[in-house]
Amino acid sequence: MNDKTFDIMINPFYFRVIPQLNDQSGEVFCLIHGWSGNEKSMSIFSTALPKDQLSIFPRGPVVLGENSFAWVDIHAKRKPTFNDYAKVSSALHTSIFELLKITISSFPIKKLNLIGFSQGAAVCAVLSKLFPESINKVALLAGFLPANPPNYADLPLSKIKYYIAHGTQDKLVEFKKALELKEYFEKSGADIIFCQEELGHKIGSNCLRNLREFFNN
Numbered sequence: 001m002n003d004k005t006f007d008i009m010i011n012p013f014y015f016r017v018i019p020q021l022n023d024q025s026g027e028v029f030c031l032i033h034g035w036s037g038n039e040k041s042m043s044i045f046s047t048a049l050p051k052d053q054l055s056i057f058p059r060g061p062v063v064l065g066e067n068s069f070a071w072v073d074i075h076a077k078r079k080p081t082f083n084d085y086a087k088v089s090s091a092l093h094t095s096i097f098e099l100l101k102i103t104i105s106s107f108p109i110k111k112l113n114l115i116g117f118s119q120g121a122a123v124c125a126v127l128s129k130l131f132p133e134s135i136n137k138v139a140l141l142a143g144f145l146p147a148n149p150p151n152y153a154d155l156p157l158s159k160i161k162y163y164i165a166h167g168t169q170d171k172l173v174e175f176k177k178a179l180e181l182k183e184y185f186e187k188s189g190a191d192i193i194f195c196q197e198e199l200g201h202k203i204g205s206n207c208l209r210n211l212r213e214f215f216n217n
Contacts, residue, residue, distance in 0.1 A: 014039060029049050030055075035064075047208075139211055
């Protein structure tokens with residue numbers, strides 16, 4: 001397989017793809033940026049992933065400016081809800097698996113591992129709720145659960161492992177949002193690892209180290 005990074009459009013999403021070096025590895029990681037980010041923003045978290053795995057970096061469809069994108073427009077007249085995130089997440093799920101059919105030919109496609117930061121974490125949370133059969137592990141970094149989610153008892157998530165990391169001094173996405181995520185997915189039956197640090201809207205060295213352990217064990 002070609003070991004060079006490439007870009008591809010799977011309508012309506014633009015992807016940056018880093019192919020796996022070992023065709024037999026079979027792990028797939030999808031890293032989803034936050035508000036005003038792009039397909040290159042999440043590369044900082046690549047160091048937490050197992051080596052030589054297929055990594056895909058989608059770009060949000062909402063254009064905010066030059067090299068600046070989002071998944072849902074938070075400046076709309078009303079506050080975006082779970083259903084708003086569900087629309088873009090469903091479309092993204094379809095495009096991801098279309099991409100994988102093109103990228104992977106030598107072995108069956110395994111479940112996705114998701115990493116999302118801020119609004120990207122909200123997308124990951126929704127993806128895992130809507131398509132639990134497609135998901136293995138989920139890392140929600142400085143994220144939140146969109147408003148009006150479905151009942152936590154719907155579609156039990158006992159087979160998914162979650163890693164939630166958040167700064168206690170986060171002023172953009174308050175720390176209580178991380179606690180809401182933890183409670184929601186715990187009640188859904190998921191396995192949760194929780195990490196907090198005395199930081200703002202970012203992930204520190206301790207939680208990054210724990211993230212690496214989460215995906216390498």
